[in-house]
Amino acid sequence: MSDDLKTPLLDELEKGAWPSFVKDLKSMADKKPMVKDLLGQLEKSYADKRGYWKHGGLVGVMGYGGGVIGRYSALPDEFPGVSHFHTMRVNQPSGWFYTSDALNELFDIWDEHGSGLLNVHGSTGDLVFLGTVTDELEPTFRALTAKNWDLGGSGSDLRTPSCCVGPARCENACYDTLALSYDLTHNYQDELHRPMFNYKYKIKMSGCPNDCTAAIARSDMGIIGIWKDDIQVDQAAFAEYIDSEMDIQGSVVDKCPTGCISVEGKEIKIDNSNCVKCMHCINTLPKALRVGKERGAAITLGAKAPIVEGALFGSVMIPFMDMSNFEDMHDLIDRIWEFWDEHGKNRERIGECIERIGLATFLEGIGLDPVPQMVKQPRDNPYIFYEEYFEEEEEA
Amino acid sequence: MAGISIEQIADDMYQLVAESAGQKKLKSTDLTKAMTSKYGDQVSKQDCKAAIKLLIDSGRCVYGYFGGSSIELPHKEASAN
Numbered sequence: 001m002s003d004d005l006k007t008p009l010l011d012e013l014e015k016g017a018w019p020s021f022v023k024d025l026k027s028m029a030d031k032k033p034m035v036k037d038l039l040g041q042l043e044k045s046y047a048d049k050r051g052y053w054k055h056g057g058l059v060g061v062m063g064y065g066g067g068v069i070g071r072y073s074a075l076p077d078e079f080p081g082v083s084h085f086h087t088m089r090v091n092q093p094s095g096w097f098y099t100s101d102a103l104n105e106l107f108d109i110w111d112e113h114g115s116g117l118l119n120v121h122g123s124t125g126d127l128v129f130l131g132t133v134t135d136e137l138e139p140t141f142r143a144l145t146a147k148n149w150d151l152g153g154s155g156s157d158l159r160t161p162s163c164c165v166g167p168a169r170c171e172n173a174c175y176d177t178l179a180l181s182y183d184l185t186h187n188y189q190d191e192l193h194r195p196m197f198n199y200k201y202k203i204k205m206s207g208c209p210n211d212c213t214a215a216i217a218r219s220d221m222g223i224i225g226i227w228k229d230d231i232q233v234d235q236a237a238f239a240e241y242i243d244s245e246m247d248i249q250g251s252v253v254d255k256c257p258t259g260c261i262s263v264e265g266k267e268i269k270i271d272n273s274n275c276v277k278c279m280h281c282i283n284t285l286p287k288a289l290r291v292g293k294e295r296g297a298a299i300t301l302g303a304k305a306p307i308v309e310g311a312l313f314g315s316v317m318i319p320f321m322d323m324s325n326f327e328d329m330h331d332l333i334d335r336i337w338e339f340w341d342e343h344g345k346n347r348e349r350i351g352e353c354i355e356r357i358g359l360a361t362f363l364e365g366i367g368l369d370p371v372p373q374m375v376k377q378p379r380d381n382p383y384i385f386y387e388e389y390f391e392e393e394e395e396a
Numbered sequence: 397m398a399g400i401s402i403e404q405i406a407d408d409m410y411q412l413v414a415e416s417a418g419q420k421k422l423k424s425t426d427l428t429k430a431m432t433s434k435y436g437d438q439v440s441k442q443d444c445k446a447a448i449k450l451l452i453d454s455g456r457c458v459y460g461y462f463g464g465s466s467i468e469l470p471h472k473e474a475s476a477n
Contacts, residue, residue, distance in 0.1 A: 054475040055462075055475065056473060056475045056476065057460045057461040057462045057473055057475070058458060058459075058460050058461075058468070058470075058471070058472075058473045059473075059476075060458070060459060062453075062455070063452055063453050064459070065452070065459025065461075065465055066459075066465075070461075070473075070475065072475045072476055084476070134476070154461075155459070155461045155464070155465035156423065156424075156461075156464045156465035157465065190445065190449075194424075194445075194448070194449065194452070194459075195423075195424060195459055195461075195464075195465030196424040196425070196445065196448075197424075197425075198423075198425065198464070199464055341425060341441075346423065346464055347463055347464050
């Protein structure tokens with residue numbers, strides 16, 4: 001980077017063991033005036049202890065209400081290169097599998113139309129193009145679609161469905177996360193590009209309870225692979241772990257959250273009726289233990305970060321769903337959206353909506369029967385009335 | 397479904413958006429509820445979705461975002477100044 005821009009505060013971020021984004025920005029600053037001004041504005045922000053970005057609300061591409069996040073500098077005269085600095089979300093391939101050619105394609109498009117800065121990947125799951133001007137949005141979009149790429153979601157729409165690597169690289173996958181992600185992305189194109197909800201709706205798919213997409217904490221709807229039958233055991237492989245003098249007691253048996261594992265001689269015994277599918281034993285003894293054969297997914301609803309209400313984990317709505325086809329999933333999603341559309345408030349996520357109206361009303365609304373797995377905690381409300389149930393029994 | 401065309405719904409929606417410009421940001425669901433309230437079961441949610449699509453694709457309205465997404469008349473936003 002040329003010497004005329006001094007960034008003593010940003011320079012501090014280059015020190016230490018970890019790679020710094022500042023180093024990357026500096027390497028591009030001579031090629032892209034936009035990046036140089038970005039460094040300048042950032043340095044000023046650090047010095048003044050305040051941000052200088054303004055949120056844009058209208059910029060986008062024709063027909064789409066999502067995929068572009070408008071950003072403007074509050075100091076356009078001082079840093080004209082970043083007077084517009086819009087972000088574009090590019091819909092990522094399922095499981096984030098790219099070929100080198102595909103990545104080069106994206107890099108070339110962004111070098112031509114934007115700052116060249118990328119976020120691979122953003123927390124939404126999308127590949128994020130960072131920084132361009134309003135006049136370059138449509139040309140960027142045309143260049144992307146010409147190569148069969150598309151924008152992802154933003155605003156009050158279905159956010160880009162996101163999944164783990166699934167059966168492509170993981171033996172624990174209980175369903176084909178890649179196929180479902182692809183299916184939902186194509187089936188819900190309108191919902192993805194044309195904001196029509198009360199607020200955002202995120203779907204994340206993990207192939208097993210390890211939950212590599214953090215669906216339980218980061219998605220309005222988590223689709224997490226699970227099995228119904230027993231953990232598969234290879235006793236010969238387990239005996240090899242014993243022979244290797246691995247601390248099975250300390251590393252596996254004592255750490256089972258429900259205490260359902262015991263060891264007799266060189267054999268492992270698992271009380272599967274008490275297994276809560278935490279995955280610890282399978283992760284620790286991958287040669288001896290595998291997920292069961294009767295596989296499907298558990299559906300959770302309601303996780304979110306703290307915005308209107310506090311942060312929420314997702315809670316189980318369907319303990320097990322067969323995933324051999326996706327028709328039931330479409331039907332479930334449609335029923336949830338229909339209900340949320342009807343009863344949700346502005347900027348209210350589905351989890352907040354359920355908290356407000358009550359789980360019983362929600363279940364009745366979408367036509368789901370209550371099951372014990374939905375219970376999050378012992379009830380703390382003593383005023384539960386059973387009259388209507390007694391009446392139904394008497395009538396029967 | 398008796399006789400309310402997608403174009404008619406789109407025109408009604410446009411009028412609502414124009415009347416509320418600068419006062420209230422209308423969401424897709426606001427427009428849909430207004431139309432079902434006005435026309436009852438003569439319009440479906442699918443009709444309303446199609447009407448919104450028509451408004452957006454024709455450029456008469458644009459999507460905006462301020463906390464949540466809304467449907468607005470095209471204008472230059474203040475942040476861009």
